[in-house]
Amino acid sequence: MNNEGYIITTDKSGQPMPTQYNLATGEWVDYHPGEKKPYNCGKCHTTGYSEDGHQDGREGIVGTWALPGIQWERCHGPAADHIAAGGDPSLVEVNTSAELCGQCHIRREATEIPAKGGFIRHHEQFNELLASPHADFDCVTCHDPHKKAEFSIKLNCSPCHSSVVAAFEGSTMQKVGMKCTDCHMPAASKSAVKFGPYQGDVATHLFRINTDPTASMFTDDGAFAKDFVTLDFACLSCHKDKDINWAAERASGIHSLGK
Ligand code: HEC
Ligand code: HEC
Ligand code: HEC
Ligand code: HEC
Ligand code: HEC
Ligand code: HEC
Structure with a gap:
């Protein structure tokens, strides 16, 4: 941010330039280049947020907050009584609903899945989950919310999908080390950034795969995703030299491929 609290989108002379650093690639990429971009992000990225006023008196920052980042009290509520009572666990609010996570892991209406440029946009896990076959699940059914995503999975797919697991066991895909999530998420x-035409940088929570090679994951205007993953996204990020018809001919019975 600059001293006025606006997100920097240009170089010093005001020329648009890439200003978002990507840890995964070590490269700078575009972030609304050239726009005058207020920091209106506090609702989801801070604790004790109020939309009134400007943090530290900087006009580009919309609202104020008590603590940076998402800390304990953002999810568990005020903790003064809990601490005064020597850490009494009964005084901690524990809300296990997907709606709690959906206060931030959402974009616009929960009933739609906004998309752009051939990809679903990010922070839409709640929108996606509601459109998926796991719509009745809470996020914490699968995630320990205190851990980074890759270490947070406390329930994997196996216990609930035992017949697929049995089919998958010993298959070509299983032997080369593939996981359920490689195709389903x-x-x-x-x-x-995108790493290819069908490879973005955030895993989708739609789970269901549509094997019709003529199906599109997106509405005609490209503004929304539907409620399934198509085979280009499920297969072609790895099988880069193949096309969707190749994938469609091989999708049925894929779990037990090579057995
Ligand atoms: C106050 C807003 C907010 C709430 C509520 C919230 N999250 Fe998040 N969550 C975020 C933000 C912002 C990030 C990205 C943080 C970053 O990477 O800097 C994130 C990241 C994550 C990640 C990825 C972490 C990583 O680094 O790999 C997971 C998993 C996650 N949240 C799950 C949950 C679950 C489950 C819940 C509900 C129990 C939840 N979140 C509630 C805002 C929120
Ligand atoms: C509606 C809630 C919401 C708002 C508003 C929001 N974010 Fe986020 N943001 C999230 C969540 C949730 C994640 C993590 C999940 C994901 O990326 O899909 C995230 C992830 C990020 C990440 C990636 C972090 C990482 O470690 O990969 C960046 C950077 C980021 N947000 C910046 C911003 C900026 C800058 C703004 C304001 C212009 C903003 N966000 C507004 C919810 C929000
Ligand atoms: C807690 C149990 C549970 C877990 C964990 C779980 N699922 Fe499911 N899954 C279900 C149930 C129940 C359904 C059926 C929902 C329905 O019929 O509407 C389902 C449906 C599905 C479907 C759609 C099936 C169809 O016939 O179209 C897919 C695909 C799927 N799950 C994949 C996964 C993957 C991949 C994982 C792991 C990342 C996973 N599931 C984790 C219980 C689970
Ligand atoms: C190589 C990609 C790939 C992998 C890996 C994969 N799947 Fe699938 N899965 C598919 C495809 C494609 C379909 C749709 C098949 C169809 O409609 O005939 C599917 C269908 C499903 C279905 C719904 C139909 C059914 O057979 O019940 C479930 C549930 C499912 N997968 C779960 C899993 C689980 C759990 C794992 C991990 C053990 C897994 N998948 C691994 C590609 C994959
Ligand atoms: C059926 C199990 C399941 C449910 C339910 C579920 N997730 Fe996930 N989620 C996963 C798996 C598996 C991953 C991949 C973890 C990894 O990196 O290996 C994941 C990844 C993520 C990531 C990281 C995505 C990325 O690529 O950066 C976020 C953020 C996240 N989940 C948030 C949520 C939120 C919020 C909810 C509820 C709205 C939710 N998840 C519900 C299984 C689930
Ligand atoms: C995460 C990467 C990855 C994804 C995603 C993936 N595959 Fe594969 N696939 C492999 C690897 C690795 C092999 C084994 C090496 C080989 O034979 O190329 C393989 C082998 C195969 C084979 C046997 C070899 C051949 O060329 O005939 C078929 C068929 C196949 N995959 C189809 C699919 C389909 C269909 C999908 C999507 C539903 C899919 N794969 C998704 C990595 C992937």
């Missing part, structure tokens, strides 16, 4: 969402 491909990076069909994009936060900062």
Whole structure:
């Protein structure tokens, strides 16, 4: 941010330039280049947020907050009584609903899945989950919310999908080390960069795969995603030299491929 609290989108002379640093690639990428971009992000990225006023008196920052980042009290509520009572666990608010996470892991209406440039946009896990076959699940059914995503999975797919697991066991795909999520949760969402035409940088939570090679994951205007993953996203990020018809001919019975 600059001293007025606006997100920097240009170089010193005001020329648009890439200003978002991507840890995954070590490269700078575009972030609304050239726009005058207020920091209106506090609702989801801070604790004790109020939309009134400007943090530290900087006009480009919309609202104020008590603590930076998402800290304990953002999810568990005020903790003064809990601490005064020597850490009494009964005085901690524990809300396990997907709606709690959906206060931030959402974009616009929960009933739609905004998309752009051939990808689902990021922070839409709640929108996606509601459109998926796991719509009745809470996020904490699968995630320990205190951990980074890759270490947070406390329940994997196996216990609930035992017949698929049995089919998969010993298959070509299983032997080369593939996981259920490689096909069912491909990076069909994009936060900062795409790594290929069907490979963004955030895993989707739609789970269901549509094997029709003529199906499109997006509405005709490209503004929204539907409620399934198509085979281009499920297969072609790895099988780069193949096309969707190749994938469609091989999709049925894929779990037990090579057995
Ligand atoms: C106040 C807003 C907010 C709430 C509520 C919230 N999150 Fe998040 N969550 C975020 C933001 C912002 C990030 C990205 C943080 C970053 O990477 O700097 C994030 C990141 C994550 C990640 C990825 C972490 C990583 O680094 O790999 C997971 C998983 C996650 N949240 C799950 C949950 C779950 C489950 C819940 C509900 C129990 C939840 N979140 C509630 C805002 C929120
Ligand atoms: C509606 C809630 C919401 C708003 C508003 C929001 N974010 Fe986020 N942001 C999230 C969540 C949730 C994540 C993590 C999940 C994801 O990226 O899909 C995230 C992830 C990010 C990441 C990636 C972090 C990482 O470690 O990969 C960046 C950077 C980011 N946000 C910046 C911003 C900026 C800058 C703004 C304001 C212009 C903003 N966000 C507004 C919810 C929000
Ligand atoms: C807690 C149990 C549970 C877990 C964990 C779980 N699922 Fe499911 N899954 C279900 C149930 C129940 C349904 C059926 C929902 C329905 O019929 O509407 C389902 C449906 C599905 C479907 C759609 C099936 C169809 O016939 O179209 C897919 C695909 C799927 N799950 C994949 C996964 C993957 C991949 C994982 C792991 C990342 C996973 N599931 C984790 C219980 C689970
Ligand atoms: C190589 C990609 C790939 C991998 C890996 C994969 N799947 Fe699938 N899965 C598919 C495709 C494609 C379909 C749709 C098949 C169809 O409609 O005939 C599917 C269908 C499903 C279905 C719904 C139909 C059914 O057979 O019940 C479930 C549930 C499912 N997969 C779960 C899983 C689980 C759990 C794993 C991990 C053990 C897994 N998948 C691994 C590609 C994959
Ligand atoms: C059926 C199980 C399941 C449910 C339910 C579920 N997730 Fe996930 N989620 C996963 C798996 C598996 C991953 C991939 C973890 C990894 O990196 O290996 C994941 C990844 C993520 C990531 C990181 C995505 C990325 O690529 O950066 C975020 C953020 C996240 N989940 C948030 C949520 C939120 C919020 C909810 C509820 C709205 C939710 N998840 C519900 C299984 C689930
Ligand atoms: C995460 C990467 C990855 C994804 C995603 C993936 N595959 Fe594969 N696939 C492999 C690897 C690795 C092999 C084994 C090496 C080989 O034979 O190329 C393989 C082998 C195969 C084979 C046997 C070899 C051949 O060329 O005939 C078929 C068929 C196949 N995959 C189809 C699919 C389909 C269909 C999908 C999507 C539903 C899919 N794969 C998704 C990595 C992937």
